[in-house]
Amino acid sequence: MTGEPNDLRVHRLQKLEDVRASGVDPFKAKFDRDRLVSEIDTAYNAIEPEGRTGDLVRIAGRLMALRRHGKASFAELQDKTGRVQLYLTADALGEELYDTFLNFDIGDIIGVAGEVFKTKRGQLSVAVASYDLLTKSLRPMPEKWHGLKDVETRYRQRYLDLIMNPDVKETFIKKTRTIAILRRVLDERGFLEVETPMLHSIPGGAAAKPFVTHHNALDADLYLRIAPELYLKRLIVGGLERVYEINKSFRNEGISIKHNPEFMMLEAYQAYADYNDMMDLVETLINGVVEELAGSVKITYQQKALDFTRPWRRLTMIDAIKEYTGRDVSFAMSLQDIVAVAKELQVELQPHLGKGGVITEIYEKHVEHLIEQPTFVLDYPLETSPLARKKPDSPELTERFELIIAGREVANAFSELTDPQDQHARFEAQQANKAAGDEEAHALDEDYVIALEHGLPPTGGIGIGVDRLVMLVTDSASIRDVILFPQLKAKPAEE
RNA sequence: GGGCCGUUAGCUCAUCUGGUAGAGCAUCGGACUUUUAAUCCGAGGGUGGAAGGUUCGAGUCCUUCACGGCCCA
Numbered sequence: 359m360t361g362e363p364n365d366l367r368v369h370r371l372q373k374l375e376d377v378r379a380s381g382v383d384p385f386k387a388k389f390d391r392d393r394l395v396s397e398i399d400t401a402y403n404a405i406e407p408e409g410r411t412g413d414l415v416r417i418a419g420r421l422m423a424l425r426r427h428g429k430a431s432f433a434e435l436q437d438k439t440g441r442v443q444l445y446l447t448a449d450a451l452g453e454e455l456y457d458t459f460l461n462f463d464i465g466d467i468i469g470v471a472g473e474v475f476k477t478k479r480g481q482l483s484v485a486v487a488s489y490d491l492l493t494k495s496l497r498p499m500p501e502k503w504h505g506l507k508d509v510e511t512r513y514r515q516r517y518l519d520l521i522m523n524p525d526v527k528e529t530f531i532k533k534t535r536t537i538a539i540l541r542r543v544l545d546e547r548g549f550l551e552v553e554t555p556m557l558h559s560i561p562g563g564a565a566a567k568p569f570v571t572h573h574n575a576l577d578a579d580l581y582l583r584i585a586p587e588l589y590l591k592r593l594i595v596g597g598l599e600r601v602y603e604i605n606k607s608f609r610n611e612g613i614s615i616k617h618n619p620e621f622m623m624l625e626a627y628q629a630y631a632d633y634n635d636m637m638d639l640v641e642t643l644i645n646g647v648v649e650e651l652a653g654s655v656k657i658t659y660q661q662k663a664l665d666f667t668r669p670w671r672r673l674t675m676i677d678a679i680k681e682y683t684g685r686d687v688s689f690a691m692s693l694q695d696i697v698a699v700a701k702e703l704q705v706e707l708q709p710h711l712g713k714g715g716v717i718t719e720i721y722e723k724h725v726e727h728l729i730e731q732p733t734f735v736l737d738y739p740l741e742t743s744p745l746a747r748k749k750p751d752s753p754e755l756t757e758r759f760e761l762i763i764a765g766r767e768v769a770n771a772f773s774e775l776t777d778p779q780d781q782h783a784r785f786e787a788q789q790a791n792k793a794a795g796d797e798e799a800h801a802l803d804e805d806y807v808i809a810l811e812h813g814l815p816p817t818g819g820i821g822i823g824v825d826r827l828v829m830l831v832t833d834s835a836s837i838r839d840v841i842l843f844p845q846l847k848a849k850p851a852e853e
Numbered sequence: 854g855g856g857c858c859g860u861u862a863g864c865u866c867a868u869c870u871g872g873u874a875g876a877g878c879a880u881c882g883g884a885c886u887u888u889u890a891a892u893c894c895g896a897g898g899g900u901g902g903a904a905g906g907u908u909c910g911a912g913u914c915c916u917u918c919a920c921g922g923c924c925c926a
Contacts (some may be wrong), residue, residue, distance in 0.1 A: 365898085366863055366880055408887095423889075430886035447886065464879075477887050501864035501878050503890050508864085510921045522864095612854095615923080706926080836922095849920065 370463055370496045377494060384494035389469035391418045396439035398474055399482060407480040411473060415484060417442065418469035418492060420521065423502060426460050432483075433459075435470065436521070443483040444470060450487060459486070464502075465495030513844050526839075529832040532651055533840055536828050537604055539647045540624055547639075549600040549626055554589035556582060556606070562806065563587030563745070565798040566609040569619075582608035587745065587819065590627050591774060592809045594817050602626035604824065615836045616766055619845050622824035627774070631818035632747075633757045636771040637734055640761055640820055641668050644732075644768070644827060651831045659764050659830050662730055670732040670761075675721050678735055682725040687717055689754040710794030714739025714754055727765040734759045738772075744784040744800045746772035768827055771820035778810035 377384045393415055402411055419437035433444040448456040462468065472486040500506035505522040512519040512526075519526050541551065559578070561568035563585030571580050586603050593601045604624045611617060624643075628635060648666050649655055655666040679687055685699050696716045700707055705723045707716060718739055729735070738758040740748060746756035758772035775781050785802040792799035828840040838844035 369880065425888050425891055426885085427888065427891075428885040430888085432888050432891085434889080443889070445887075449886080477889090479887065479889080481887085481889070483887090498863045498879060503878065504865040506864070508860090508921090510860090511864095513921090612926095847920065 366498050367496055370494070373461065373463065374494050374496065377491065382491060384491060386490060386492045389418045389490060389492050390416060391469060392416045394439045395419065395435070395437045395442045398442055398484070399440065402474050402476075402482055405476050405482075407476050408478045410475045413474050414471060414487070415474055416469065416471045417484065419467065420495075421462055421464055421466045421468055422499070424460070424462065424464060429456070431456075431460060435468070435484075438527075440524075443477075443481050444472070445475075445477070445483045445485045447485075450485060455489075459489060462491065463495055463498075465497070465499045466491060467493035467495065510846070513838060513846055514849070516842050529828075529834060529840060530842060532832050533824075533828045535651060536647050536831065537622075537824065539650055540604060540643055540822075540824070543643050543646050544600075544602050544626060547600070549602045549628070550598055552590070552593060552598070552601050552603055553605065554583075554586045554593075554603060556608075558583045560801045560803045560805075562801055562803050564607075564609075565742070565800060567611055567797055569608050569610045584609050585623070585821065586625050587821070588803060588806045590625055591814060591817065591819065592806070594627050594629050594774075595809045595812055595814050599629040599815075600627070613845055615838075616826065616829075618825065618837050618841050621837070621841075624822040624824055625819065627817055627819040629815040629817050632773040632816065633759060633771055633818055636773075636818040636820045637670075637672070637759065639818075640769050640771065640822065641670060643822065644761075647827060648831055657831070657833075659833055660835060662764065664731060664764065664830070666732055670734055672734045672736055672759075674737045675717065675725075675735055675739070676737070678725045678729070679717070679721055682728050683720070685720075687720065689713055689752070708795060710791050710796055712741050714741030718742045726762055726767065729762040730764055732761065732763045735762055740784075741787075743772065744788050745775055745781075747775045748780070763830060766826055767823065768830070769820055769822045771818065774814065774817040774819050776810065776814040776816060778807050781810055782807050 374384055395417060398415060398417070405411060417435060417437065419435045421433055422436045422441060423434040425432040429448040431446045433446065434441045435444055446456060446459055451459065468489055469492050470484060470486045470489040472484040472488070474482065475485055476482050500518060500522050506512055506518050520530075544551070557571070557573070557580040559580060561581040561584050563583070564587070566584040568581035568584050571582065572578070573580050585607050586605070590601050590603060602625060604622065606620045607623050608620050609617075610619065613619065626639065628639070645655060645666050645668065648657060657664050657666070673681070676688060679685060683703060685703065687696050687699055693713050693716070696713050697707065700716050700720050703720060703724055705719050707719060711719065718741070721735075736759045737749060737752070737755045738746065738760070740754055740756050743756040743758045746758040749755040749757055756772060758770075760767050761769035775784070785800060785807070788800040789802055825837050825840050828834070829837060832840060834840050
């Protein structure tokens with residue numbers, strides 16, 4: 359073979375043809391396995407070295423290592439639960455089947471049947487009595503020891519990442535469990551899971567730029583939703599009283615360590631409740647996840663200790679600015695004086711901002727990223743909260759909070775604005791901002807105002823960034839590490 | 854959008870100030886009946902991200918571009 363084709367894939371294509379020529383289907387329809395690798399480990403790990411069990415097992419998975427030693431060899435088979443060693447001998451299989459097995463490639467998917475035993479070195483193994491090639495692999499696996507590290511390849515070919523890096527698989531299992539826990543807690547509390555449109559005629563429910571698409575038959579532009587909020591509140595108008603949705607929203611903005619254009623959000627709405635109830639709900643939801651996945655309310659995130667012991671700290675935005683910058687701002691000050699503070703703090707300001715907008719900018723630039731422990735930042739300005747109820751005694755503020763953990767917004771909630779006339783006026787104010795250049799100003803949604811005119815009961819609502827929550831419980835530095843296929847620029851396919 | 858860093862064999866990485874690219878694993882051939890990053894002998898494998906430029910000579914210096922990472926806006 360020396361001097362023959364040098365491409366690894368050419369070798370494999372040749373092997374594929376050899377398999378076919380021998381009358382064996384290299385892409386089989388199915389294999390009846392009777393257990394998982396982890397079940398073998400659990401059932402037999404206690405046996406003595408060189409102990410035999412007499413139990414035949416049928417397992418299947420990907421061939422991850424092959425150690426050839428003349429007439430007896432070892433291999434490793436990996437299924438979704440782990441790896442087990444295979445032991446192969448020419449005596450047991452016959453020369454021909456033995457040699458055929460040794461000609462398999464790392465990455466091939468095989469099924470085997472054999473007896474469980476332990477080697478004299480104490481390694482639980484399966485002595486292969488028969489085997490089937492189930493899927494021939496035509497491309498090489500990453501290197502066995504260092505694995506797959508190239509970040510771009512890990513994201514673009516996540517399947518390789520999942521094969522090679524067990525902790526990556528564990529992270530995504532935890533993401534699914536997180537969602538299951540959130541569902542369970544809400545279901546137990548009488549919330550109804552619903553699904554609302556992803557395609558919106560008017561994008562609403564958040565301050566964000568939408569993706570635009572087009573419906574051909576209707577000849578109408580539609581927007582991928584930036585939030586499900588306004589539809590969920592329509593359902594509260596409809597008397598469902600407790601609803602939630604866990605699904606994607608889309609925001610046409612920059613990609614960063616904490617932003618992916620499509621992301622998973624939980625939104626829940628509860629009639630006859632306010633934002634204090636939402637604080638209780640979010641503590642319950644997040645602690646449910648943290649305790650179940652981390653086994654404690656104290657976790658480590660990126661070398662920082664986080665303590666989720668309830669109740670979490672509550673701090674108004676004004677007090678937070680005072681605490682983290684040492685500066686006093688208040689609505690009693692003139693806009694000019696507040697702007698002067700912002701300028702001293704090097705905060706860049708858009709010209710249309712009022713007092714509340716400037717205060718929010720100061721908070722976002724100088725405070726939010728410094729808050730590490732779970733903290734409810736309360737009382738957001740009315741100006742930046744067009745869907746939230748006014749605080750009764752402070753008309754410039756709303757009954758709204760964001761939950762900040764490890765410097766990032768994890769949840770956002772408020773007592774919902776139920777007054778349709780106030781809502782309409784807020785939307786109009788947003789249109790003025792839009793005219794002044796605010797690209798994230800909330801759209802005017804008359805249909806939603808009509809829904810409010812039919813009567814939205816007092817309602818508390820909450821949104822939780824599920825990806826960011828999963829980042830915390832999996833100690834992931836980037837949102838891309840908790841999204842199976844994060845957004846990357848398209849790259850021409852190889853070959 | 855800006856700054857910094859990266860892109861070399863299938864994978865993980867080397868290649869001091871410019872002198873025609875190396876290792877380990879993987880692959881191919883051979884030896885080996887309890888190995889487990891198996892070992893031993895031998896072999897093949899690179900348009901060094903792309904395109905230009907400087908130079909006698911560029912993976913190395915310069916420019917532009919692509920993709921990725923981190924930070925900032």
